[in-house]
Amino acid sequence: MSDQAHEVVLARPVTATPVAADFVVVTRDRAPPKGDGSLKVRPLFLSLDPYIGARIRGRHMGEPAPAPGEPLPGFCVAEVQESRDPGFAPGDCVVTEAGWTDLAWVRSDTARKVSADIAPSLHLSVLGMPGLTAWAGMTQLARTGDGDLLTVNAAAGTVGGVAGQIARNLGGRAVGVAGGPEKCALVVDRYGFDACIDYRAVDWEAQVAAAVAPGSTIHFENVGAGQLSVGIRNLKPYGRVVLCGLADHYQADAGPAVTAIGPLVGKRAAVFGLVVYDFYPRWAEWTALAEPWVKAGRLTIAEDIGHGLDSAGRQLERLMRGENVGKTLVRV
């Protein structure tokens, strides 16, 4: 027996930064797949992340762009409605890549069961892939600990915001960089960073230098080449650099992002490329660390929520323009 579902797909091929008008909501029949090992899920929240903008135009990790009408990439937190796997039961809360839809059948081996006693949307942000990304970069690559001083950009976003809170919760300090006074206030007041510099200020580079003097020990890069060079310049000798995201370059039509080699040698920097996929097998380590922090109010994130699948294209456009404040979600 098949159900009706709504799904957001591309209305046309996308060759530039995606905008709301690139998307359309269609109606689909959902028939259960043959055999066992599948779940019927009802997504509660859809996660929108910067890499999706790059994926949609075929500019992420060599993966092909989805064609108009094809499923779009994106994780959701969902409630299981029907289970054909003894490991899951109706009512379970799972994170799964169901597409931009309000009803889907997914393979149970691609669904990750998550705690039901945490607000569901957090499984897409702090406890989800962006949080895991921050954990991997801070604890596994930069090996943060007591006394570290972190600089991180896109600090109001989930990866940056969580990275700074990890630094602080493990005994260090954090200076964020974000765009605009609203985001900067969020980073300091709600995420608890020691400072946050608005990169739209003319003298923002000097402000960063002053905030971290005599230097940071870790720089976590989420944006791209221009901000990276500032991060490296303010690093102490033997500092660590996590190369995580290149959000600027996901959408820009400029040439490839580059960084100067000389300062890396002069600083004796250690630079680590981070791809979060590698850390999926270790998700439980992060949630074991993070869930008590969430419950104790020591780890939080702002949410920028669009209501209904109709809002998904606009939410992605907001994200790509940097107009979102905090984690970008769609309440399905």
Place this chain on the structure above:
Amino acid sequence: MSDQAHEVVLARPVTATPVAADFVVVTRDRAPPKGDGSLKVRPLFLSLDPYIGARIRGRHMGEPAPAPGEPLPGFCVAEVQESRDPGFAPGDCVVTEAGWTDLAWVRSDTARKVSADIAPSLHLSVLGMPGLTAWAGMTQLARTGDGDLLTVNAAAGTVGGVAGQIARNLGGRAVGVAGGPEKCALVVDRYGFDACIDYRAVDWEAQVAAAVAPGSTIHFENVGAGQLSVGIRNLKPYGRVVLCGLADHYQADAGPAVTAIGPLVGKRAAVFGLVVYDFYPRWAEWTALAEPWVKAGRLTIAEDIGHGLDSAGRQLERLMRGENVGKTLVRV
């Protein structure tokens, strides 16, 4: 009582890659300094290294260029003739920065006593600063071990040649890159590399890729941006990159060396900036490892020797042009 010494100095300010005509030999009086703690030394060999070309034109680590007539930077291996320090005796073999001269008084706390049962010139190459550089990069930063596959350029030079021999002596393999068939033959036949690719060949990038397929685990960079990008491209995921020298950029008048960020992320590369000064306190660790290898014939270097101080300028010019084969020295 003062002695007469010969010394090579700049004949004129140097603003481009140094050439032989930039240098002149002058005669100096050498009077002993007042008080204790000094040694009169007779240099046997002067070491010429790529950083000297950069130093001389004020382009190395922010140190000022020497003016015409001032002492030039450079290490020598020397015999102690007179000691005003009870830790040294006449006949001792030391490495010290005496300048480009055949007689000097040096502070004893800047002289490093070295084994007399090794050919003296090796204390400037394999067992000297270039060898220490290779050791630091390979063992302390890249943590080489069994099964590694190294790519290293300027492989006929001391840093590159020793890096490859360290890789092999510790259970790995090494593929070098060098300029011209003579250097490539040296790297394979004498240094024992598994292969060496001539970067003057039109298809050298494809040759490197074929030699290391399916990929290297360590890339050791001695040259600059263009060769670095090839090294990174051929790296396996999770490969390590040692950023050691930028010989091309020491002399070039091009802009600063840059590297693309995207491939570092995609490869999950770990990149380490190396400044050998940091490892001076650990020289004995390297000589303890290296001297038995030297004596057993498992660690060697070709030498490109100029005879007499008159040859020093030409030897530096040869080095900066890449015309040297092996370690560039002047027999004083």
